[in-house]
Amino acid sequence: MTLQTLEKSVSAFNAHSLSRNSLEAQVGNTPLLRLEKIERDAGLAPGVALYGKAEWFNPSGSVKDRAALNIIRTAEWSGKLRPGMTLLDSTSGNMGIAYAMLGTVRGYHVKLALPGNASPERIDILRTYGAELVLTDPLEGSDGAIQEARRLAQENPNYFYANQYNNPANWLAHYHTTANEIWRQSEGKITHFVAGLGTSGTFMGTTRRLKELDPRIETVAMQPDSPFNGLEGLKHMPSAIPPGIYDPQLPDIIHAVRTEDAHEMARRLARLEGLFLGISAAAAVVACIDLARELNEGVVVTVLPDNGFKYLRERFWKE
Amino acid sequence: MPTIRIPTPLRQYAGDQSAVSVEGHTAGDALDRLAQSYPELRQHLFENGKLRSFVNIYLNEEDIRYLDGPETEVKEDDTLMIIPSIAGGCLLEDDPWNVKRVNGASITRR
Known part of the structure; x- marks a missing residue:
């Protein structure tokens, strides 16, 4: 650092x-x-x-509220996340819920890649906050979700890829x-x-x-x-x-x-x-x-x- | 022979294969034969002879616990999937939320 x-x-x-x-x-x-x-x-x-x-x-x-808030604020400050953009990341659950809540508060669309075996409760919570979900192969676990988020990020320049694993x-x-x-x-x-x-x-x-x-x-x-x-x-x-x-x-x-x-x-x-x-x-x-x-x-x-x-x-x- | 699909974290204990075909007329039988062929798998799948509590087995996308458990009959062209529950998850095929899926694999939620 x-x-x-x-x-x-x-x-x-x-x-x-x-x-x-x-x-x-x-x-x-x-x-x-x-x-x-x-x-x-x-x-x-x-x-x-x-x-x-x-x-x-x-x-x-x-605990993920802490990281999600700092990722969003740092990206806003540096101009990488601007009004009208979509926040994208992979998550196994809690980070997604934190993004979905804060995205709603701050006015961003939130799109998440998560493994298909994430619990139904989590999926329902995410949808209730209005997040868009892409479910990845449950056989691949969270690494499969990471790969899908990377792919989506490359395809869509208008997405802010929050990239919690590397941010x-x-x-x-x-x-x-x-x-x-x-x-x-x-x-x-x-x-x-x-x-x-x-x-x-x-x-x-x-x-x-x-x-x-x-x-x-x-x-x-x-x-x-x-x-x-x-x-x-x-x-x-x-x-x-x-x-x-x-x-x-x-x-x-x-x-x-x-x-x-x-x-x-x-x-x-x-x-x-x-x-x-x-x-x-x-x-x-x-x-x-x-x-x-x-x-x-x-x-x-x-x-x-x-x-x-x-x-x-x-x-x-x-x- | 029924096919068992192996999740990424277990492939290293199954000769780096993503799917293995085994003999067996029930799900329990097929899993036992899998563990016989790949002995390293046994400790990851079973505890005291029972399937570990976070391990879910799906027969053609249906959790065998909601079928006949280990006694669930499997046929020649059936596919079994080994999925760690992570958080008890199994997903509804006709999902009311209409979520998108990638890579094909999906499971049925109760």
């Missing part, structure tokens, strides 16, 4: 002063929740605390907001940061800023244990199209989580902690506990991308 890109992004963020009553102004500043019962249940040392950033408090219901405004959103919120809310006491890898934006941006604030903070990137998994929104990096914004050198530790362990944790979080979370959030908590079991003291913070409502059809809740 050059200093120039950074400055551009900062000014994009500040360029339009947000009315306090606008929907966009509600993006970010999410609560940081202590997971005390989960700590006890996992038998962690008394000096170890677990915290999760409750990202479902964002207006479209997920620095994605990770910069977390550099400017998520990391600083975590630092403030943990009163600078954070010792470990854990986040799942999808586009890798959350991990990259938050880690880069946290390392500036305190280079001793250890960072853990969590990913599925296999290319074939049920962890919505996460990528098995060794087998996926590598996101341009992902720097494999940045994580101190890379930790793999099995889908069934995330499912079990999702049920525990609901019943023990009263937190009905999405599968990737539950997977992040699994990674936190695996890490925290080896600590005598520390403050472990993770990002909980969304809550569980969009995953209600999954059979594992009833197991």
